[in-house]
Amino acid sequence: MDDMSGVTRDRHYGYGEWIGKFFTIVDTGGYVANTDDLFEEAIKEQVDVALEEATVVLFVVDTFAGLHPLDEEFAHKLRRAKKPIFLVANKADTHERANLSGEFYALGLGDVYPISSQNGSGTGELLDEVVKHFSNDGIENPDEGVPRIAIIGRPNVGKSSFLNVLLGRQRSIVTDIAGTTRDAVDAKYTAFNKEFIITDTAGLRKKARVKEDIEFYSVLRSIRALEASDVCIVIIDAQNGLETQDLNIIGLANRNRKGIVLLVNKWDLIEKDTNTAKKFEDDIRSQLAGMDFIPIIFVSVLNKQRIHKAIETAIDVYESRSKKVTTSALNEALLPEIDRYPPPSLKGKHIKIKYITQLPTHSPTFAFFCNLPQYIKGPYAKFLENKLREHFGFEGVPVNIVFRKK
Numbered sequence: 001m002d003d004m005s006g007v008t009r010d011r012h013y014g015y016g017e018w019i020g021k022f023f024t025i026v027d028t029g030g031y032v033a034n035t036d037d038l039f040e041e042a043i044k045e046q047v048d049v050a051l052e053e054a055t056v057v058l059f060v061v062d063t064f065a066g067l068h069p070l071d072e073e074f075a076h077k078l079r080r081a082k083k084p085i086f087l088v089a090n091k092a093d094t095h096e097r098a099n100l101s102g103e104f105y106a107l108g109l110g111d112v113y114p115i116s117s118q119n120g121s122g123t124g125e126l127l128d129e130v131v132k133h134f135s136n137d138g139i140e141n142p143d144e145g146v147p148r149i150a151i152i153g154r155p156n157v158g159k160s161s162f163l164n165v166l167l168g169r170q171r172s173i174v175t176d177i178a179g180t181t182r183d184a185v186d187a188k189y190t191a192f193n194k195e196f197i198i199t200d201t202a203g204l205r206k207k208a209r210v211k212e213d214i215e216f217y218s219v220l221r222s223i224r225a226l227e228a229s230d231v232c233i234v235i236i237d238a239q240n241g242l243e244t245q246d247l248n249i250i251g252l253a254n255r256n257r258k259g260i261v262l263l264v265n266k267w268d269l270i271e272k273d274t275n276t277a278k279k280f281e282d283d284i285r286s287q288l289a290g291m292d293f294i295p296i297i298f299v300s301v302l303n304k305q306r307i308h309k310a311i312e313t314a315i316d317v318y319e320s321r322s323k324k325v326t327t328s329a330l331n332e333a334l335l336p337e338i339d340r341y342p343p344p345s346l347k348g349k350h351i352k353i354k355y356i357t358q359l360p361t362h363s364p365t366f367a368f369f370c371n372l373p374q375y376i377k378g379p380y381a382k383f384l385e386n387k388l389r390e391h392f393g394f395e396g397v398p399v400n401i402v403f404r405k406k
């Protein structure tokens with residue numbers, strides 16, 4: 001699990017994998033009692049939203065502290081949520097402590113999973129059960145062949161405006177408080193003679209009362225839209241540049257192996273000379289280190305500048321993502337490159353890559369068959385990725401390179 005803390009002030013989310021199932025995990029501020037405190041009330045609302053959005057809920061209690069009246073209150077709420085609930089008794093660091101977790105059966109939420117997040121005990125058993133609730137390859141695509149596009153970005157970067165321009169009419173998606181209410185659901189559109197689906201999720205109906213809420217809802221919403229998509233159009237505001245949250249969401253899209261297009265919007269507000277775009281792009285590229293395959297397009301939604309180019313690029317990225325390169329084309333192009341710059345020997349062992357083939361996966365994965373796969377290091381894999389991109393494109397598409405023994 002990668003920690004991606006700092007996305008919102010005190011919320012965390014991460015991307016996990018367990019026995020071949022991938023998932024996003026969102027941490028909430030925790031359940032609090034009824035209160036007059038606006039901030040605590042906001043945390044409570046965030047828990048409600050998270051509950052509504054989640055596929056599976058992990059309710060974490062403290063074995064050390066024992067059963068608390070608040071646990072009962074929250075258990076009552078959870079039973080009404082009608083979601084799979086896992087009651088996780090944390091801090092069960094020892095066998096004795098694990099035995100104590102039995103008292104949580106009183107909450108009536110079914111099995112108790114004693115774990116120790118400190119030493120990891122019990123977490124494997126828990127995850128085995130949790131991932132049974134996840135489908136293998138995310139959300140089913142009933143419109144096979146039609147690109148599913150998520151429009152993602154921080155509040156006020158121009159997402160709604162972009163969609164309005166794209167679709168040539170006002171939609172009711174623009175809301176009084178950015179990122180909090182919504183009435184749009186996935187829908188199929190045609191623009192510039194291309195068919196595509198904009199992925200979005202129903203459910204976030206709460207109004208935000210504090211800034212933390214706006215951020216939290218916008219992150220949750222982005223994650224859901226991202227997971228349901230083939231390609232993410234990430235929009236940033238040229239005045240603010242690439243912010244930490246943008247990098248986190250792009251990183252998440254990359255790890256989910258989604259196609260990615262970055263739009264730098266409000267370009268009309270930037271004072272420009274001949275070098276501005278180039279400097280801006282270089283600056284963003286240095287922050288995107290390792291994800292240099294992402295196309296960057298400078299747009300002004302307001303002036304309808306390069307909107308066509310943006311959607312065309314997103315559709316190209318979609319097509320690249322489902323492209324299959326034949327084994328013979330791969331070998332013809334890449335074996336000579338490998339001959340010119342072979343993998344460095346390790347511990348006196350000569351490493352020989354024999355052939356390359358694309359695996360039949362959703363997003364491009366290339367297997368390099370060789371004598372000693374475990375000896376090939378990251379930098380050489382990056383070299384192969386670059387050569388692969390040089391010959392076959394894959395702009396905007398994360399490609400996965402694996403080494404197999406032959």
Ligand code: GDP
Binds near residue numbers: 179301
């Ligand atoms: P969202 O929260 O990301 O959906 O952002 P909105 O689409 O609601 O836009 C936020 C604000 O930015 C609105 O006042 C828009 O008119 C403005 N805006 C959007 N795109 C542009 C642009 O290209 N240039 C300028 N100057 N303003 C824009």
